[in-house]
Amino acid sequence: MKIKAAVFYKPNTPFQIETLDLAKPRSGEVLVRVGAVGVCHSDWHVMTGATPHPVPCVVGHEGAGTVETVGAGVNRVRVGDHVALNWAPNCGTCFYCMNGRPSLCATYVGPIWAGTMMDGTTRLSKDGTPVYHFSSLACFAEYAVVPQECCVPIRNEVPLPIAALIGCAVTTGVGAVLNTARVKKGSSVVVYGAGGVGLSIILGARYAAADRIIAIDRTTAKREIALRCGATDFLPADERTVSQIQSLTEGRGADYVFEAIGLPMVQEECLHAARPGGTIVLAGISPVGSNTNLPGAIITRQEKTIMGSYYGTANTSADFPLYADLYLQGKLTLDLLISKQYSLDRINEAYADMLTGDGGRGVVVF
Ligand SMILES: [Zn+2]
Ligand SMILES: [Zn+2]
Secondary structure (H helix, E strand, O other), X not given: OEEEEEEEOOOOOOOEEEEEEEOOOOOOEEEEEEEEEEOOHHHHHHHHOOOOOOOOEEOOOOEEEEEEEEOOOOOOOOOOOEEEEOOOOOOOOOHHXXXXXXXXXXXXXXXXXXXOOOOOOOOEEEOOEEEEEHHHOOOOEOEEEEEHHHEEEOOOOOOHXXXXXXXXXXXXXXXXXXXXHOOOOOOEEEEEOOOHHHHHHHHHHHHOOOOEEEEEEOOHHHHHHHHHHOOOEEEEOOXXXXXXXXXXXXXXXXXXXXXXXXXXXXXXXXXXXXXXXXEEEEOOXXXXXOOOOOOHHHHHHOOXXXXXXOHHHOOHHHHHHHHHHHHHOOOOOHHHHEXXXXXXXXXXXXXXXXXXXXXXXXXXXX
């Protein structure tokens, strides 16, 4: 079939809206009519070359839609199901899946980073030349063929833009709080970065009944949305941030400090924002090959714990429906995350808005 998609050809050039060929789903694959896709920084890392990827490709990995047709042997979803898409599908049988760490599943890593389906081929092409699929999802397109393992059914009452955000930012942020750090009731929490993931961390910390939630961002335009999501305090990022955090936490530093940007300099500051015995959670994706310089003497003497959190340490099959339920119950106010909706034709504008950073998540809707 012919579909309209946003195609990426080489780093630091805009998306081209083009018509591509999309082949039918093969065995174990699903054709999804895309309903909504979030404008996430991880796609931008591909656009700048910070995340190397085969090209041309279609990015977009924070998606949700409706199952249109299914290939042979598909048993996880049925035609008509609403699905949120999981960008790190898990097999259920490898060492990590068997030991309760499905976000670290080792089975599909190869084809995902090769930009193909699990059999090593693409379903997308243009004039007979393959076009690659980012994260095996490629949702900046009207339709996507995806492995069935990427499809998590979501109740129809959940609007597709919300389901899309559950597919990346919400699971990454709320999961970092509930699964990775397991934030305790009454604790103090600091969140560096108030983008889609950072705001989701704030929502998760409020749900976990943290007492003090301090949001930090380089732009004060994020203050209002951070406070609405549940932050008790907002600090602009500058040289006084750490001392201000200490004065808000009885001079100690915070129990938990989350980094939701992926900048080595900020990751290093997080160590000083955490109290002795505190936990630092690195949830932002850093550019491939970057390094963080953390002082071992302080980590040891002050017993600080540093945790990596990838996709919110999620078990997506259980966590996506859980976050959808918490949304429907009013316990996770995910509507607050969505700043603006765009048509696919305006995707370059959506990314420009993301970079100026004055709101929540932009969402492309179909
Ligand atoms: Zn994302
Ligand atoms: Zn696995």
